[in-house]
Amino acid sequence: MVLVFIENPGDELSQQALVFARALGEEVQAVSIDAGYAPAAWASSIAEVISRRGPSAVIAPGTDRGNELLAHVAARLDLPMAANCTSVTPGDPATVTRVRWGGSLLEEALVHGSPLLLTAAPHAVAAEPVGVEISTLTPSLDGALGVIEHQRATVAGVSLADASVVVSGGRGVGSAEGFAPIEELAALLGAAVGCSRAVTSAGWRPHADQVGQTGTKISPEIYIACGISGATQHMAGAKGAKKILAINPDAEASIFASADYAVIGDLHQVVPAISEEIRKARAR
């Protein structure tokens, strides 16, 4: 028998965990938990079900909660656990293929131990209805470490990674103070402000603002790059941009090779002029 943890009855990833569990070729039973999130207490209750029903494997969806819960179960039972599996072949040891490196590497691994503890990588199998009755557990949360309150993260301004418009400055900005016109334009457009590595190296802006290979990867609708030469290291972070507007006095700058729109000129003249035009247009 295979026990499947259902995070939310009916959700896609829990359905996928059920489909994944069928690959083991045994009867599938499902449990969900009706209590505030408290990983250790939840795990204790799953461990209790394991000792009562004796499953050969326990499968959870490869979500944050599924992984954390099963890790707690594994620690409690002193068993190995394999997270984010895309397939499993039963046996002793069982063979699993699992996703590592943020999706970049598929690892084939042998998993020992009984029961087998696996989480199913999201979208490795298609969700389909599996006719299984879900029994609901209600663990006691007395004294358990749990979630008391949920609070949405409040980010000041627009996050660089998610912004639909990004205005960036490079070495051509010249100084920390030189970012004033860039910040002004960003404010007018509701955009995030970014910069190149040269800028963070010079200490003009924090590393959190850096767009590039070793900074933030952005994917805006439009990327306005001011005084940025367009080194490979920088463009690696901006390749998700749908359109690029480059402003640079050097017509030979390599950024123009990737730009959709180009202004050859000094950003200290061009950027304020754009802001001015936007203000005028809005005033009309």
Place this chain on the structure above:
Amino acid sequence: MLAAGLVLAAAVALSVSAFVVRARFLVALLRAAPAVDRSNHVPVRVRNEATIVLGQRKLLQRLGPGLAHAFIFWGFVVLLPTILIAMIGIVDKRSTLPWLGHQGWYALLDDVFAVLVLCGVLAALWIRKVQRPPRFEGSHLGEADLILALIATIATTLLLWHATRIALGLNEWPRQWSPVSNALSHLFARDSATRVLERAFVWTHVLTILAFLAYLPRSKHLHILTAVANVWFGATGPGGRLEPLRFDDPDVPEDQLRFGSGTIADLNFKEVLDTYSCTECGRCQDACPAFATGKLLSPKLVIMGLRDQLLAQDSAPLVPGAVPEDSVWDCVTCGACVQACPVSIEHVDQIIDLRRHLVMVDASFPAEAEPMLRDVERASNPWGKPQSERADWAAGLGVDVLEPGVPAPEYLYWVGCAPSFDERARTAAVSTAKLLKAAGVDFAILGPRESCTGDPARRIGNEYVFQAFAEQNVATLNAAGATKIVTGCPHCFNTLANEYPDFGGAYEVIHHSELLAELVRDGRLEPTSAGGRTITYHDSCYLARHNDVSASPRELVSAVGRPVEMARSGKSTFCCGAGGAHMWMEERGKPINAERVREAAATGADTLAVACPFCTVMLDDGVQTTGAELEVVDVATLLAEAIPDGSPPPVSESRG
């Protein structure tokens, strides 16, 4: 006589057993360590013993301190038989070692070397107490003082013992052979006081040696025994090769598989021996570009940290217990530490093994390097560019792209990711291709079938990914029948030439500077020396230090301009800051590239010549940061500029 003999025997027994107890512990740790095969290249190992140990070659890289050490070391070797002579003298003051004890020339050697040892000790004290170089920062200074005091006592008592014997007429050798002891003998009368002093000196001499023997395996001075072994087992090939991890070796049981160094149990035989051999001289620290620019890493402290945790038998994780995590990531794998080390410690291998564990087991590494690893795997290049664009740089140059199934021409030009995709590094590839065409060299590129060699993944510690690429690239190259490979990237060069042989790829690999220099030498390329430029050439670590290529790029520089040298050049070059996957990491502390650019600018050159795509990008960035008046140009581009465009020199018939 009998009493003296008994006391001496007891002292020897005490000292030897104290030595053996500790030595057995140290040997047990060595025997328990995972093996590493260093049984090959015996003639090279013999030569290393002769030059590095007996000849003190690496110590003499710094003449002053090197000579001070060499005097003490050579003195130690020459004076070894006097230990026996002194012990015989203790038991019976009228006896000595047969034959040798009677030789005038040996008495002369004793005198000369005892004095040289004292000079060495005085010089060492001068360096430590007056000069106080920063390389000793973090070393055990008190321990060093004690050791120097013991050595001085041994040498001084030897001279004084000989002097009192001469005064008493007990010398078995002709006194005129001992200029120093003979001169000192005039301080002593032929009386009972001198007879007491003679006994006191010989006892002090022998007891100090016995105390030293007991102390030796408990101190950093252990190196006098372990260094000989460490040099023997040192890497014999090019310095850039890393030991591969054996993931798929069926001979290695699963529980003995190593994934780098996580705890002391993972340190292999050579790594353990390295820690026994370190005497904290700090030459590695002095040479380290990371240390020099204010980063946490000191190669010396890495080895000391590992040693302390090993000897304490502490099975906690090595990082951060023995080595702070930042130190592990600061390393640019330039190998300056390994080159500086007088006892063949392999700091870079140790650090890479720590990285391997952090990356492959703990999945813990600088977050900003993750896109590089992902892109190498997904896109076969570190920037995630489409493979279909890999040959775009060659558009319009008429470069042959080798199709599958077509055999490779004389030279396969392995371009590398940076020259293929990076706009600044591309120029060198374009220049190289034009020059090879002009000289009529038969070559082709792999185009989209070329991929990352895996070097950045390997240097950051991801051996899985590296080996996958090594196997794939070796398969491609072998299928194409490639025998000669020319490349413009020293990192590709190192991987192709030194690391792919471990994966079944054996090629003759040359750097573009070598091939171009040969073409100039043969007259197939004739630069018109404009001579306008003053050029300083920056040696790439992976070319000069790791692979000994430094003459060819200089030939090209001399052919096209006026060369000037930086102080740190050739094998003693200073990194640009990109090695060890740092091209894809953020730098803490002062930037290494700016430091190097300032050094280049100080030569008064107007051109900073390079022969590596990463040096090109890093130093060009450094020029922009520092505002130096320098143009960073690859040697291939310098040569291409000096060849009249579009009119390649005719190749004479006789030179087929």
